[in-house]
Amino acid sequence: MARIPAPLAARLRRARGKTAARRRPTSAPRKAAPQTSSPSDRKKAARAKKLADIARCAAAPVKPRTIFYESFGGNGALCNPRSMFEHLVADPAFHDYEHVWVLQSGPEHDGFRKRCESLPNLVFVRRGTVEYFHRLLTAQYVISNSAFPLEYSKPAGQVYVNTWHGIPLKTMGYDLPGGAVGTRNVVRTFLAADYLLSSGPSMTQTMYRDAFQLGGLYQGTVIETGLPRMAGQAAVDPYSVRRSLRNRGLRVREGRSLVLFAPTWRGESTNKPENDVGSLRSVVHSLRESLGEGCDVLLKVHQFVYKQGIDDPELADALVPNDVNTNELLAAVDVLITDYSSVFFDYLAEDRPLVFYVPDSAEYQDGRGLYYSLDSLPGECSDCEDELLAAVQRAVQGTQSAEIVARRRDWATTHVPYSDTAITQRVVDTVFREKTADTRLVTLRDPERKRILVRSRSLKDPTVGRDVINVVRQSHLEDCDITLSFPPSKDEIALQTMQSLEDHCRLLPTAGARVVTSEEADLIERARQLGRRSDGPNYEHSLTAMEQLRLDAALTRDWRRLFGDVDFDAVIDLRNEPMPQIARVMP
Numbered sequence: 098m099a100r101i102p103a104p105l106a107a108r109l110r111r112a113r114g115k116t117a118a119r120r121r122p123t124s125a126p127r128k129a130a131p132q133t134s135s136p137s138d139r140k141k142a143a144r145a146k147k148l149a150d151i152a153r154c155a156a157a158p159v160k161p162r163t164i165f166y167e168s169f170g171g172n173g174a175l176c177n178p179r180s181m182f183e184h185l186v187a188d189p190a191f192h193d194y195e196h197v198w199v200l201q202s203g204p205e206h207d208g209f210r211k212r213c214e215s216l217p218n219l220v221f222v223r224r225g226t227v228e229y230f231h232r233l234l235t236a237q238y239v240i241s242n243s244a245f246p247l248e249y250s251k252p253a254g255q256v257y258v259n260t261w262h263g264i265p266l267k268t269m270g271y272d273l274p275g276g277a278v279g280t281r282n283v284v285r286t287f288l289a290a291d292y293l294l295s296s297g298p299s300m301t302q303t304m305y306r307d308a309f310q311l312g313g314l315y316q317g318t319v320i321e322t323g324l325p326r327m328a329g330q331a332a333v334d335p336y337s338v339r340r341s342l343r344n345r346g347l348r349v350r351e352g353r354s355l356v357l358f359a360p361t362w363r364g365e366s367t368n369k370p371e372n373d374v375g376s377l378r379s380v381v382h383s384l385r386e387s388l389g390e391g392c393d394v395l396l397k398v399h400q401f402v403y404k405q406g407i408d409d410p411e412l413a414d415a416l417v418p419n420d421v422n423t424n425e426l427l428a429a430v431d432v433l434i435t436d437y438s439s440v441f442f443d444y445l446a447e448d449r450p451l452v453f454y455v456p457d458s459a460e461y462q463d464g465r466g467l468y469y470s471l472d473s474l475p476g477e478c479s480d481c482e483d484e485l486l487a488a489v490q491r492a493v494q495g496t497q498s499a500e501i502v503a504r505r506r507d508w509a510t511t512h513v514p515y516s517d518t519a520i521t522q523r524v525v526d527t528v529f530r531e532k533t534a535d536t537r538l539v540t541l542r543d544p545e546r547k548r549i550l551v552r553s554r555s556l557k558d559p560t561v562g563r564d565v566i567n568v569v570r571q572s573h574l575e576d577c578d579i580t581l582s583f584p585p586s587k588d589e590i591a592l593q594t595m596q597s598l599e600d601h602c603r604l605l606p607t608a609g610a611r612v613v614t615s616e617e618a619d620l621i622e623r624a625r626q627l628g629r630r631s632d633g634p635n636y637e638h639s640l641t642a643m644e645q646l647r648l649d650a651a652l653t654r655d656w657r658r659l660f661g662d663v664d665f666d667a668v669i670d671l672r673n674e675p676m677p678q679i680a681r682v683m684p
Contacts, residue, residue, distance in 0.1 A: 177260035247609025263439030288661030323515025451476030
């Protein structure tokens with residue numbers, strides 16, 4: 098490098114010194130101007146920015162050969178999505194696909210991450226982030242076992258498979274008190290799915306067709322060929338599972354019978370489960386003392402409850418880690434104890450003893466409710482600890498009654514008719530290869546009934562409620578499948594109106610906010626103002642061609658967010674909004 102002459106270097110140093118002096122503050126730094134916006138305003142602004150970011154993600158094209166997996170909202174790489182992932186990464190036909198897994202932060206996921214280190218085309222994202230929505234909205238294939246965030250709107254060109262996460266024993270969906278409001282996000286997620294997975298005709302009827310009222314409305318296909326997680330259960334070596342559990346510090350000794358206690362979660366919300374870990378610990382200790390040295394007892398809690406028990410030192414050798422595959426675990430145990438958890442349906446395939454421990458049966462049935470009576474279940478039911486211990490002794494010794502054994506086998510035939518190792522292969526062939534020769538496909542549509550959507554303002558206004566009731570009870574709509582869309586409300590008048598409408602239409606309260614950029618929001622507001630003109634709406638001549646395209650894109654995105662792929666035959670809009678008819682942008 099050339100050397101700078103000394104006189105020039107000196108001038109440069111003096112110039113830098115003067116510049117630095119000018120930049121140096123001559124007085125105390127000025128205080129930042131006080132913020133004038135309220136916390137509420139800042140929260141609204143942050144929410145609007147997030148919605149705008151998601152809207153921009155939704156505008157990106159779908160990326161071919163990408164598969165997005167989510168299980169229980171990112172709480173683990175578990176259940177049916179995990180089974181499909183393992184099948185796909187082992188299939189050479191998918192070696193160049195990119196795989197995206199949703200996993201929340203936490204050391205409990207380190208084991209799965211480590212096992213996947215050799216996969217160069219695997220990406221992990223955290224739920225709710227902008228990257229999460231970008232990956233979700235641009236993946237060619239999406240596989241999940243629960244509901245997506247309220248902002249999800251399936252883009253054109255995406256194939257969505259909802260595997261769900263179990264066969265229902267507990268009432269769900271519209272069968273729950275206030276189910277229309279509580280289940281609306283699950284319903285709209287189902288309506289977006291191209292495929293729903295089912296264990297068999299019983300699950301299809303009880304859950305999809307009836308509990309979530311998809312009968313007559315759902316546009317996609319139910320793949321009625323078993324749940325992929327059960328394929329792994331059928332193929333696993335139980336001795337290797339026991340060895341793995343032992344290596345992770347659990348009390349699983351060779352030559353002992355293995356008893357698993359697997360209760361479901363309690364409470365009103367999976368975000369705040371109310372399980373008493375102390376009570377669960379007490380049951381485990383009582384079982385160990387009663388069964389003696391001939392048995393080992395493990396505890397597998399619902400993944401929503403796991404964090405409550407992980408730090409309990411008294412459960413260190415009993416609590417099964419959350420990342421252990423539940424179905425592989427079921428294949429390795431000799432007796433299953435549960436309560437209202439759907440895990441017992443999967444265990445029916447093992448044809449081994451079941452015991453139900455239901456100390457809160459009266460309260461639970463009055464509150465949550467069950468689809469089957471306790472005395473019809475495929476195992477002994479106990480409502481106190483002494484009865485439980487005696488029932489488990491009989492199960493371990495193989496002395497359950499012939500009636501119980503016969504009932505268990507009947508339940509297996511009815512509820513898990515598919516429990517073979519080829520389940521996942523059949524699902525993959527159907528979704529990715531469109532090969533359906535060996536697979537039972539079911540449609541929930543009713544071609545004889547027209548699908549009508551009624552859109553309404555809030556039902557807390559008595560006048561609005563009366564108008565809606567008059568519309569849905571019209572005699573010429575009696576043979577139609579009617580869905581009512583309206584903003585949810587806890588107002589007593591609204592609740593009474595909803596109750597009076599339950600037998601006449603499907604209630605589908607709206608969920609979440611419209612996902613738009615600020616420019617799209619301004620355009621929608623302009624369209625509203627144009628609709629209020631005294632000479633009537635004239636959008637085509639008041640908006641440029643580009644603005645019309647952007648308006649249609651924003652409204653279509655929101656339509657698909659609310660109603661998925663449903664193709665209604667007619668829309669009756671009672672909202673009196675000065676906006677373009679939604680039918681103009683219906684898919």
